Amino acid sequence: MSLHVNPVDFGFLVQHIRREEGWRRIMCQRRINLAWLGAVVALLSTHTDAAVALYGRIDTDLEIQKGAGGTATQLVDDASRWGIRGSEELxxxxxxxFGLEQGFAVDSGMLLNPAFRHAFVGLSxxxxxxxxxxxxxGTIVGSPIxxxxxxxxxxxxxxxxxxAFGNKVLNGRNRVSNAIGYMTPDVSGFRARFRLNLAGPEQASGSAISPIRQEDDFRQFDSGIDYxxxxxxxxxxxxxxxxxxGLVANDFRDKIQMVASYHFTxxxxxxVYGRDRYVSTTSTRSRVPYWLLGCMIPMGVHSATLNYMERAVQGDPLGKLRKIQAGYGYSLSKRxxxxxxxxxxxxxxxxxGDTVTTYGAGVQHRF
Structure with missing residues (x-):
């Protein structure tokens, strides 16, 4: 007696056996990978004092702006970001x-350019x-100004x-690339910060050839002492x-800034009071003073803030930037x-005709 096997059934059986063997190999490899990953994590946690944290802020508001050009309603992102920071005891x-912090726009989902607000490695x-x-x-050395x-x-x-007024009014010089920063330890309430960044090269206008061809052809130095x-x-x-x-017309030359605060009951x-200096022309300013006064009233989960500030307009010897703002906050939680x-x-x-008035309301979450 002969046994007849349908070729189609036999082929299906072979494929089934091969699939089962393939799945067994995949699952075995996954177990090996998981075991290896677990061993690495255990080794790091046992033999080093390394720590990595994920953090961020999502902040957006709905606002109405009124100006000479009319009225606009818009959803606006307010410097949302996420990042990782880590340290290891040596x-x-x-x-x-080290730290990497990336900015993104909540309203559009787009990443900012450059992609990272800061990216650094250092020692403390x-x-x-x-x-x-x-x-x-946001780095371990901060920003001097x-x-x-x-x-x-x-x-x-x-x-x-x-x-915003940190750059527009105060010229805070916060975020720079190709930089080296140092912060001293606290000594009887005093602490100092120093930073040098190489800001070149730069493009010249027209057919001129810029002398700023290398990073170190353009240097920015910042320093600050806090108490x-x-x-x-x-x-x-x-x-x-x-x-x-040398500096050219309307280039920033230097600045000095003083700031103070007191916590009343x-x-x-x-x-804040400061003075920036520029390379002036016959129609622009050399000295650009600025100042700000404000207060913040904490009331448990409530808070109220009021700020007024002025800055001389560098491109108009008769002009001043004036800004007044007030805000109310309600904390749903610590974050x-x-x-x-x-x-x-x-x-x-x-x-x-260049005054803009903005009303807005939003939510900020920190993680």
Whole structure:
């Protein structure tokens, strides 16, 4: 008697056996990979003091802007970001640290350009901290000028969007690439920060050939000293630019800034005064003074902030930028805040019809 096997059934059986063997190999490999990953994690946690943290902020508001051109309603992102930071103990008090922070727009889902707000690696210990890379106030060394503002002044929940003034009014020089930064340890309430960044090359206008061809042909140096004693805090900063071939018309030359704040029982009161200098022309300013006064009133889960500021317009010897803003915040938790704000900005008092008034309300969540 002969046994007849259908070729189709036999082929199906072979394919089935092969699939089962393939799945067994895949599952076995996955178990090996998981075991290897678990061993690496266990080894790191056992033999090193390494730590990596994920953090971020999502912040957006709905606002109405009114100006000479009419009225506009829009959804605006307010410097949302996410990042990772890490450190590892090397020996004694010496630690290595790194950080990557990326900005994105909540309203559109687009990444910002450049992709990273900061990207650095550095060391910290008893002698202070040093960092290299793209640096800002969020790194282990901070930002000499801008960190003084952050430490003493209250923004309307963020330094972004319609209420931003850190760069527009104060010229905070916060975020720079190709930089080396250093921060001293705290000594009796005093702390100093220094930063050098190589800002070249740059493009010349027209057919001219720029002398700024290499990174170190354009150097920016920033420094700041901070002091804190109890409820009082203050700082003074200095910054300057140099270029191969010399500065040209309307280039920034240097600045000096002073900031102070005091924490009263019912309110935090603060002020900033500074002076920027530029290479002037017959129709532009050499000295550009600016100042800000404000207060923040904490009331449990509620808070209220009021700021007024002015800055001379460098391109108009008769003009001043004037800005007043007020905001209210309600904390739903330690990480989530609802807020509403009003901002009125006259970008040049000598030029009619350029005042913009903004009303807005939004939510900020930190993780």
């Amino acid at each position: 020996s004694g008090s010496l630690r290595t640290a 210990g008893k002698l202070g901290a040093i960092a290299l890379g793209r640096l800002d106030s 801008y960190s003084q503002v952050v430490r003493n002044v209250s923004f309307l929940f963020h330094d972004a969007g319609a209420t 804190t004693s109890g409820k009082f805090s203050a700082g003074i900063g200095y910054a300057r630019d140099t270029k191969a071939g 019912i309110a935090d009161v603060y002020g 989530t805040t609802l807020y509403a704000f009003f901002d009125r900005e006259d970008s040049n008092s000598h030029k009619p």
